[in-house]
Amino acid sequence: MDFRYTEDQLLLAEGVRDYLTGMHGPEVLRRLDEQGNRDPEIWQGLVDLGLPGLLVPEELGGMGLGLVDAIPIAIECGRACVSEPLVDTAFVAVPWLQRSGDNEALAAIAAGERKVSLPHAINPWVADGEGTPLQSVDPLRNLTTAPSASTGDPYLLDLGALMSAAQLVGVAEAMLALAVDYAKMRTQFGQPIGGFQAIKHQLASCSLAIEFARPVLARAAHALQEGAETASYHVSHAKIAATDAATLTAETAIQVFGAMGYTYEVDLHFWMKRSWALSGAWGSRGFHMKRIDDAVIGEAMPIGPEHTFA
Structure with missing residues (x-):
């Protein structure tokens, strides 16, 4: 397909x-x-x-x-x-x-x-709601408690996790671009640090992780749109891949910028905080990994090329 x-x-x-x-x-x-x-x-x-x-x-x-x-x-x-x-x-x-x-x-x-922001049992808060204000690691998110967060609707969970994954891919791309631009400007030993092999390899690993997350995300979106029985597992795979790409890129960008990458003066912190917030939203990495593990071990999602590419 x-x-x-x-x-x-x-x-x-x-x-x-x-x-x-x-x-x-x-x-x-x-x-x-x-x-x-x-x-x-x-x-x-x-x-x-x-x-x-x-x-x-x-x-x-x-x-x-x-x-x-x-x-x-x-x-x-x-x-x-x-x-x-x-x-x-x-x-x-x-x-x-x-x-x-x-x-x-x-x-x-x-x-x-x-x-409209909908709460879920795994995500019992809403953006721009009218409940009790909550403090987020991301200063641009206005979160409030949700009075009716008891629903465990799996479709709502899949929608939230899928769209969090998509945003994480974009966040990772932005952090990578910031790191690459800075690596071209910052000099050590008379040359831009982007010319050093170690920096090149780190940034290349980030780019690879982002590109690997893209098809997984597209597969999950198609499965959920078509109502496939395995849609939830594809969504969890996408959330994991996107979270890993964003986490790696945030860590690498901080290393490229040095200690100043943590400071308010550097724009990177906006995207870094957004990646932290989205990584934990609509199910942590551990939650989605367990969902895939349970599916594979329970044979709800057979593995192997004859199934993966069916």
């Missing part, structure tokens, strides 16, 4: 990237961090692009696209470290609300009138 994105999907993602590059750069992240985390103009810009309604059916004011179409956009949201709960609303809540048939909420989301 061909999991490559279509030209239309790539063009849409490119348009979103261009917009976010101009409207949501590091200087905006710093302003938001210092002035309350939210700017109504940012949300309105996302609404004007039609992103909240990307997966909402056309008859309710949306574009009627699917989960696979949403993945490149979620990656771009991670790359730009988008502060607004766009992914929570448009790519997690919308598919879940479609299953429950809440057309009123879907129409309001498509119109940009509502932001």
Whole structure:
């Protein structure tokens, strides 16, 4: 099966990237961090692009696209470290609300009138909610307690984990780009440190981990969109691969920047903190590894090329 994105999907993602590059750069992240985390103009810009309604059916004011179409956009949201709960609303809540048939909420989301973040037993908080405020490792996330987080709906869990994985890939790409740019500028012994073999190998390992996560993510999105019986296992695989790529890239970027990489003066910390937050959201690495282990040992997911590539 061909999991490559279509030209239309790539063009849409490119348009979103261009917009976010101009409207949501590091200087905006710093302003938001210092002035309350939210700017109504940012949300309105996302609404004007039609992103909240990307997966909402056309008859309710949306574009009627699917989960696979949403993945490149979620990656771009991670790359730009988008502060607004766009992914929570448009790519997690919308598919879940479609299953429950809440057309009123879907129409309001498509119109940009509502932001919806859904809690789960494994993720008992919501972004931009009205509960008791919580402190996040990521200063741009406004989290609150969720009064009704008892649901253990596996579909909601899979949606959240899949979209967290997509954002982690984008976050990793952004951290890698920052590290590469700095390695070209910082000099030691009369030459850029990026010229040293050890640095090259570390950055190459990050690039490889990110590229390995991409097809796993695409496979998981397709499986969940098509309702495959093994969708949950593919989602867990994607969350693990994306978490590992982001963790490795964060650690490597810190090494490239040196001790100053931890400081507020360096933009890296915004993406590094976002990677920490997303890595633990919608199931930790240990949780998803156990889910795969149980499936393989219990023979719910047979392994081997005759099954993997069936």
